[in-house]
Amino acid sequence: KAGVTQTPRYLIKTRGQQVTLSCSPISGHRSVSWYQQTPGQGLQFLFEYFSETQRNKGNFPGRFSGRQFSNSRSEMNVSTLELGDSALYLCASSLGAAGSVEQYFGPGTRLTVT
């Protein structure tokens, strides 16, 4: 079974620009969660999507948004990029059913903002 895939793997953007990251979950998984990983703050939860609806949300500004498509693929968008948005963005896939809480991570997208 293929794992979680994320594209692109690396991205360099300039302050003020916007960026879109993509995540394809494990086949059959309907929940996709997004996390930001930085050396200073560690791993922090951004949001979770299930059946095309945002079900849970972390404590990030509105510049961070996401969506999920009917095939469970998800995209994350960051607008008006700031230097502090430089991070590894990780997507995690889960079955999404009640009681199925195991989350499986993709390799991440390394975003550098200059």
Added chain:
Amino acid sequence: GENVEQHPSTLSVQEGDSAVIKCTYSDSASNYFPWYKQELGKGPQLIIDIRSNVGEKKDQRIAVTLNKTAKHFSLHITETQPEDSAVYFCAAPPGYSGGGADGLTFGKGTHLIIQP
């Protein structure tokens, strides 16, 4: 919200020895505790997890123990090997349930170094 603390931040052990990493959590309603291993350039890999109705779980050289009263859980790796070198993270979900995969709160990580 949930607060997870992890110790130590760095752990160096001789190959073949055991390693223990400890985490405490704040939300007494949390009921699921996973451990992840992250190697350089890769995403975190789920290596073992435990639910609150179980005190201990083993998978070959890896075990996790949970003490709900004290609100702490630990990862035990026996007979360590060079390939065990990585950063290990503990995590816990919020005590409330938003349904399904709730956002995990992660510890700051432990850099495990296996000395040959």
